[in-house]
Amino acid sequence: MASVDHWRLRCRAGMVALYGTAGVLHMAVPAPFVAITPSWVPDAPQMILLTGLCEIAGAIGLLIPALRKYAGIALALYAVLVFPANIKHALDSLTAPEVAPWQWLYHAVRLPLQPVVVWLAVFAGGVVTWPLRCNRPRRQAGG
Template sequence: MTVRRRHCRAGLAILYTLAGILHIALPGPFLNITPAWVPYPHHVILFTGVCELLGAAGLFLPALRASAGIGLALYAICVYPANIKHAIDNLSGGDASLWLWLYHIIRLPLQPVLAWLALYAGRVITWPFSARARD
């Protein structure tokens, strides 16, 4: 196994485990950024937390690794509207600080990177690294 892929897997597992726990234990902040068109937002937030935890665990099970990577990549895409709403809500007021602007300017373009990292960690893709990097 390549060290790069192992570190990617561990980092994503930590990130999604923490996020999953927060979604379940403290759903309020996530409910605040959930778009109004999402039905049953409390249930959706709970479900997303469970998905994050299962995806994080699945990255470490060879039989489930690819499925977990695909699931976490799809998850990153599906929650993007919430990230956009979060940015709009935070930045639409006249009192948005420089730190809020920087956070959202960095955060929004990183969402596709998270999707790519999940696919890479799940051994679904090797790009842009060589095929020899597969573990």
């Protein structure tokens, strides 16, 4: 089995690719993201631009050792904060008149995986190791 550091490097590369791509898409093609933004969010186009910048900054931060932990925490918080938009997207698309079968599958998988995305961000940032390695000292027998 690969070491924790090896898995962390793989997860970091994946998170950099995921958040970097998402950030560029938020800025280059904002309309789909504006459409899923809940109505209570003020100035949705500006918010989408800001979230794109945050995603790109987080991805870059994961690449810089001195910023890695902060970036991991920030991306985890970001994943929590955008979850209402994920829920709205699911509800909007699942109640649309014509829903492709893949949309049901996408949301059925995507929504429950949000906690995994949160964990991946803090794991990739080096904030947590659990459950891959437990750092608690072992008890010695007979004492």
